[in-house]
Amino acid sequence: MKPEVILYKPIPGDLVQRLETHFEIRHHLLAREMPPEFYKDLSRSEGIIGSKLKVDSHLLDQAPNLKIVVNTSVGYDNFDVEELTKRGIMATNTPDVLTDTVADTIFGLLLATARRIPEMHHYVRSGQWNENIGEELYGVDVHHKVLGIIGMGRIGTAVAERAHHGFKMEILYHNRSNSPYAEESLQAQNVSLEKLLQESDFVLVMAPLSDETYKLIGEKEFQLMKKSAIFINGSRGEVVDEKALIYALKSNEILAAGLDVYEKEPIPKESPLLKVKNVVTLPHIGSATSETRYQMFRLGVDNLIKGLNGEIPPTLINPEVLTKKREESN
Numbered sequence: 409m410k411p412e413v414i415l416y417k418p419i420p421g422d423l424v425q426r427l428e429t430h431f432e433i434r435h436h437l438l439a440r441e442m443p444p445e446f447y448k449d450l451s452r453s454e455g456i457i458g459s460k461l462k463v464d465s466h467l468l469d470q471a472p473n474l475k476i477v478v479n480t481s482v483g484y485d486n487f488d489v490e491e492l493t494k495r496g497i498m499a500t501n502t503p504d505v506l507t508d509t510v511a512d513t514i515f516g517l518l519l520a521t522a523r524r525i526p527e528m529h530h531y532v533r534s535g536q537w538n539e540n541i542g543e544e545l546y547g548v549d550v551h552h553k554v555l556g557i558i559g560m561g562r563i564g565t566a567v568a569e570r571a572h573h574g575f576k577m578e579i580l581y582h583n584r585s586n587s588p589y590a591e592e593s594l595q596a597q598n599v600s601l602e603k604l605l606q607e608s609d610f611v612l613v614m615a616p617l618s619d620e621t622y623k624l625i626g627e628k629e630f631q632l633m634k635k636s637a638i639f640i641n642g643s644r645g646e647v648v649d650e651k652a653l654i655y656a657l658k659s660n661e662i663l664a665a666g667l668d669v670y671e672k673e674p675i676p677k678e679s680p681l682l683k684v685k686n687v688v689t690l691p692h693i694g695s696a697t698s699e700t701r702y703q704m705f706r707l708g709v710d711n712l713i714k715g716l717n718g719e720i721p722p723t724l725i726n727p728e729v730l731t732k733k734r735e736e737s738n
């Protein structure tokens with residue numbers, strides 16, 4: 409009998425076939441409330457693959473045979489890693505394969521917000537372009553400005569490379585640890601959050617969602633930003649207090665915002681954020697190109713196969729699980 413695994417995200421057919429050579433696949437689709445059949449399958453499954461499913465003690469209590477949970481995303485804020493580790497369950501994500509694609513998206517969003525590209529597109533398409541444009545339609549420059557990055561990790565660094573080499577921008581960053589590469593190669597400076605907010609023309613959030621970063625950017629932080637600042641969120645919606653963002657935009661505390669992520673996704677049609685003029689919105693498409701999504705799914709499948717075949721999954725988040733198992737078997 410092949411081990412049972414749950415696949416709760418549509419992935420390319422050739423990768424499903426690869427999984428089928430190793431496992432009995434139980435197909436489900438992610439929903440706010442997973443149906444009883446999901447929990448029935450979960451009680452027998454050794455692995456789960458997909459993204460965004462909340463994996464906490466409540467779910468794990470119903471998964472006595474689980475050995476590995478596989479995210480097909482780099483972010484893993486949906487996992488209670490401490491609880492998984494305590495229970496000896498491996499957790500994996502998909503770093504690196506999406507870094508450049510996400511950095512391209514973020515830089516595109518930054519440019520689109522500064523130069524008001526979606527608004528100008530609408531202006532032309534709707535037949536409003538009848539004479540030379542006036543200064544009410546001007547944007548602001550990106551080149552030679554100061555970019556502040558909160559979370560100078562893989563993606564933050566790839567954005568900083570584009571900003572430094574392509575746009576001659578000055579880079580400030582805020583991390584808990586230093587990035588020698590960013591400092592030496594991109595002349596980036598690690599500064600306090602306060603200094604970053606006060607001195608940046610563009611503020612980019614790229615830090616993962618955690619207890620520490622939940623609503624990291626709120627009322628006080630928007631007040632510290634320049635009135636001409638453009639705020640970009642590419643990480644997770646919950647890192648920002650959305651109400652405070654709306655207030656900051658409406659009261660001209662900041663100039664504009666470019667968002668790929670939201671407190672609630674998909675963002676509700678009636679969200680007040682969609683009524684604010686100076687916001688550019690994307691539907692969480694940071695990594696959404698055919699090539700990159702394929703690589704993310706492929707890496708997820710590799711993690712699942714290796715993890716359940718007694719090998720080390722290539723991108724294991726909690727290697728302590730294996731160390732503990734080795735110690736127990738000695």
Ligand SMILES: NC(=O)C1=CN([C@@H]2O[C@H](COP(=O)(O)OP(=O)(O)OC[C@H]3O[C@@H](n4cnc5c(N)ncnc54)[C@H](OP(=O)(O)O)[C@@H]3O)[C@@H](O)[C@H]2O)C=CC1
Pocket residue numbers: 482483484503504506510558559560561562563564582583584585586614615616617618620621642643644668669692693694695
């Ligand atoms: N919009 C989209 O489609 C996508 C969004 N993402 C989001 O981007 C995030 C980052 O991905 P990636 O760059 O690969 O991850 P990394 O782990 O490489 O980078 C995260 C960075 O954030 C820093 N960080 C963590 N906690 C804090 C904190 N409390 N304060 C300040 N900095 C902090 C870390 O540095 P240090 O530990 O030194 O503090 C690290 O440099 C993902 O977790 C995900 O949420 C990712 C892909 C696509």
Ligand SMILES: O=C(O)C(=O)CO
Pocket residue numbers: 480481482483484506694695696
């Ligand atoms: O990988 C992630 O964390 C995403 O948000 C989707 O690419």
